[in-house]
Amino acid sequence: MKKFLLFGIVAVMGYGNISAGVMPATDADFDSWKVRFIEHMWEIYPAWASSVGYHKYDNLLIIPDETSRSHELDFCKQQMDSLHRFKIENLSPGNKIDYHLIENQLKYASWNIKELKAWQWDASMYNVSGSVAEILAGNYQPLDQRLQSIKARLELIPAYYDAAKQNLVNMTAEHGLLAAEQTKGGMSVFSDELEAAIQKSGLSPEEKKEIHSLSVQAVASMAEFAAWAQQFSGASTHDFRLGEELYNRKFEFEIQSGYTAEEIVRIADVRKRDLHKKMTQLTLQLWPVHMKGITMPQDYLTATRMLIDKLSEDHVAPGDFQSAIEKQIPDLVKFIEKKNLLYLDPSKPLVVRKEPAYMAGVAGASINAPGPYDKNGNTYYNVGSLDGWEKEKAESYLREYNKYILQILNIHEAIPGHYTQLVYANKVPDIVKSVLGNNAMIEGWAVYTELMMLENGYDGDKGVNSKEASPEMWLMYYKWNLRSVCNTILDYSVHVKGMTENEAIGFLTREAFQQEAEARGKWRRVSVTQVQLCCYFTGFTEICNLRDEVKRKQGKAFDLKKFHEQFLSYGSAPVKYIREMMLSK
Ligand code: ZN
Ligand code: ZN
Numbered sequence: 001m002k003k004f005l006l007f008g009i010v011a012v013m014g015y016g017n018i019s020a021g022v023m024p025a026t027d028a029d030f031d032s033w034k035v036r037f038i039e040h041m042w043e044i045y046p047a048w049a050s051s052v053g054y055h056k057y058d059n060l061l062i063i064p065d066e067t068s069r070s071h072e073l074d075f076c077k078q079q080m081d082s083l084h085r086f087k088i089e090n091l092s093p094g095n096k097i098d099y100h101l102i103e104n105q106l107k108y109a110s111w112n113i114k115e116l117k118a119w120q121w122d123a124s125m126y127n128v129s130g131s132v133a134e135i136l137a138g139n140y141q142p143l144d145q146r147l148q149s150i151k152a153r154l155e156l157i158p159a160y161y162d163a164a165k166q167n168l169v170n171m172t173a174e175h176g177l178l179a180a181e182q183t184k185g186g187m188s189v190f191s192d193e194l195e196a197a198i199q200k201s202g203l204s205p206e207e208k209k210e211i212h213s214l215s216v217q218a219v220a221s222m223a224e225f226a227a228w229a230q231q232f233s234g235a236s237t238h239d240f241r242l243g244e245e246l247y248n249r250k251f252e253f254e255i256q257s258g259y260t261a262e263e264i265v266r267i268a269d270v271r272k273r274d275l276h277k278k279m280t281q282l283t284l285q286l287w288p289v290h291m292k293g294i295t296m297p298q299d300y301l302t303a304t305r306m307l308i309d310k311l312s313e314d315h316v317a318p319g320d321f322q323s324a325i326e327k328q329i330p331d332l333v334k335f336i337e338k339k340n341l342l343y344l345d346p347s348k349p350l351v352v353r354k355e356p357a358y359m360a361g362v363a364g365a366s367i368n369a370p371g372p373y374d375k376n377g378n379t380y381y382n383v384g385s386l387d388g389w390e391k392e393k394a395e396s397y398l399r400e401y402n403k404y405i406l407q408i409l410n411i412h413e414a415i416p417g418h419y420t421q422l423v424y425a426n427k428v429p430d431i432v433k434s435v436l437g438n439n440a441m442i443e444g445w446a447v448y449t450e451l452m453m454l455e456n457g458y459d460g461d462k463g464v465n466s467k468e469a470s471p472e473m474w475l476m477y478y479k480w481n482l483r484s485v486c487n488t489i490l491d492y493s494v495h496v497k498g499m500t501e502n503e504a505i506g507f508l509t510r511e512a513f514q515q516e517a518e519a520r521g522k523w524r525r526v527s528v529t530q531v532q533l534c535c536y537f538t539g540f541t542e543i544c545n546l547r548d549e550v551k552r553k554q555g556k557a558f559d560l561k562k563f564h565e566q567f568l569s570y571g572s573a574p575v576k577y578i579r580e581m582m583l584s585k
Contacts, residue, residue, distance in 0.1 A: 058149035062214030108253040123179035127163035129186025154214035176233025256574035369422035372434035404476035417446035424568035431569030444539015484536035486512040491533035542575035
């Protein structure tokens with residue numbers, strides 16, 4: 001009886017508080033505290049929970065109003081107090097990282113509500129279709145049961161969008177337009193996919209009818225919200241730029257780097273100049289091969305640009321885009337095995353699919369991996385389709401993702417980039433590092449593997465025995481790497497220094513050699529995201545630095561395969577913490 005009561009009190013007042021007066025000291029205490037912390041976190045963030053494969057709260061939809069925000073703030077405060085009862089110096093290295101990650105998450109979440117206030121200006125954060133699509137596509141429960149969860153969410157969708165409209169007192173035009181587009185795209189989840197699932201289900205005719213009419217009501221709310229966002233975006237005067245103070249704070253929370261934003265931008269600037277120099281040398285070498293009879297311009301950036309444009313003509317036909325990607329995946333696997341670069345788990349299949357409509361509008365290709373609770377789920381490689389694109393637009397896109405860049409894209413997104421990293425991350429038994437994963441580590445790893453594959457000779461044309469990538473491949477790689485370098489410079493320049501759209505397009509097309517279409521797309525992205533564009537280069541820089549440090553320390557004993565596997569074995573933790581662990585061994 002006593003035990004039961006105690007249990008009840010813990011559940012009511014404080015999610016994993018250790019009873020008062022007892023100083024929790026051991027790693028075992030911390031381990032069980034973490035489990036309770038995450039469990040409660042999912043109740044606060046049910047959509048996030050569904051997306052990582054935790055389905056207990058599938059039937060919850062949080063109405064984004066004052067009540068839920070103050071509930072979230074209470075949660076952050078209580079959990080922070082509870083966390084601070086542990087002395088970090090008494091914890092194991094792995095738990096120290098988790099302590100930092102949880103502390104960062106809690107601070108970030110309350111800063112978001114109180115200072116950043118994206119809920120007042122970012123209309124695109126209100127989106128109900130993504131998590132419903134995931135529940136529909138999941139195979140973790142019988143369809144009928146999943147439909148019951150969806151039904152519970154459907155009932156709340158009108159209230160959800162009402163609250164969203166109330167919140168958006170400072171909506172930016174850019175986020176308004178994005179929200180309109182994504183919300184319209186997501187409506188097909190309810191009208192097509194959900195309808196098909198209802199028909200397929202074993203529910204009674206009455207239940208089917210009920211879900212159907214709730215789904216019609218949901219689509220109507222979404223259409224209304226989309227029209228509202230579109231209309232008000234025209235009248236918006238709120239600048240999407242964060243400004244220095246908010247930007248620097250967001251950088252700290254999101255990137256969790258050993259560098260400040262300003263420092264990494266300075267490093268990016270040095271790297272940019274170094275890449276320009278390397279590319280000039282390759283241009284001098286390759287000009288006579290590819291540009292016979294054409295006078296090389298005096299201006300090296302212009303000459304390099306011309307050569308890149310020429311090499312970009314080598315690309316697949318629009319209809320072959322997806323199949324070309326599919327064909328390369330097994331070649332990458334063979335190369336990595338042959339060169340002994342890292343272990344790849346053959347039991348985890350990768351499925352290439354057309355990008356779902358609700359994801360449209362931001363990136364061209366991306367990975368959807370099963371979350372930490374969903375280890376047997378499919379990993380999807382979402383590829384944006386060129387169906388219905390105007391000829392000119394498709395041509396520009398395909399030149400951007402030409403023969404060379406398409407290979408690098410596959411390395412980055414799939415193998416041994418994101419896909420491989422996430423397979424490793426899912427093996428880490430510790431849930432905190434998986435769910436509070438660090439984007440700079442994740443993107444940094446993908447960007448690092450591009451360089452690493454080329455250093456080891458990867459070049460699709462040359463097969464698995466290739467010893468050296470061609471100078472053409474290197475030139476195009478440098479161009480690609482310049483993209484993450486310039487992403488960093490761009491993001492900071494736009495959000496902190498007030499760079500304009502024209503300046504940004506000029507910068508990206510001239511100094512990063514981008515096609516007009518990509519530069520426009522990047523502008524769109526920088527106007528609806530903040531800091532995220534810095535994670536690529538920051539993570540890359542920190543991983544390259546770490547590899548150098550480990551090499552120096554181990555000398556002849558350094559083994560690249562071991563370095564990679566050890567690096568990936570900690571889960572998606574910030575590189576600065578992985579560094580501490582790897583160097584302390
Ligand atoms: Zn062409
Ligand atoms: Zn990436």
